[in-house]
Amino acid sequence: MPPMSARLVRLAVIATAAGVFSGLFGVGGGTVIVPLLILWLAYGEREATGTSLAAIAVIAAAGTISQGVAYGNVNVLAGLLIALPALGGVLAGTALQQRVSPRVVSGAFAALLVVSAGVLVF
């Protein structure tokens, strides 16, 4: 197989796996994309992160269409109400990165996720 098509096959596998993850869980799929770009396509960590974000925007659009159009599962107003402060949050988080300990933040978010998972299930 010529190198270009082998590469394309790998991208297709990553895209499909991320797509399943995204459609099933309503998340972007970066968890799937970033490690596979590093492992299979020799990406550096930052490039993998950056490239996955572009993919995530498109994958989420596909997911919004399939969840929304086929199943009526998209609450447009709620989605926009979340997106707006989230954009501000991304900028704030990036700026805060210079000032807070990554260890403390990682630990705090881990705790937040564990608590939320408990509340979600019970």
Place this chain on the structure above:
Amino acid sequence: MADATTLEIVALLAVGFAGGVGSGLVGVGGGVLFVPGLVIFLDESQVGAEGTSLLAIIFVGALGAWRQHGYGNLRVRDGLVLGVLSPIGVIAGTVLSNELPEQTLKYLFAVVMLYFAFTLGRRAIWPPAHGGAEAPPRPDSAPG
């Protein structure tokens, strides 16, 4: 949503902000907080929250990609190829999420959350020797 109370709207805004901050700070956030936030505070069904979360992620991903492009961290062509080739997987995941019983989907989602918590917790306790949590500030990690 039409009859959402002021408190619910404030909760949504807070969930969005927290997800965005998490995304910008530690690269985790977005959907993994949007979905439980919508279920817990807005009483959405699990699958309804997931669909709504995807709409919000479009914008977060686009902003992140735009910023990363500025840092030279974005291979536009591969990113678009990944997006364009995703629909088969997206449709399969969507169908599955709508077929699975609500409670099963919640349990699976909780497993994803715990996995994210595990990776973050590991970073908090044993930061990578270099290029990781204790490295100089990197204004560039936000894989949604």
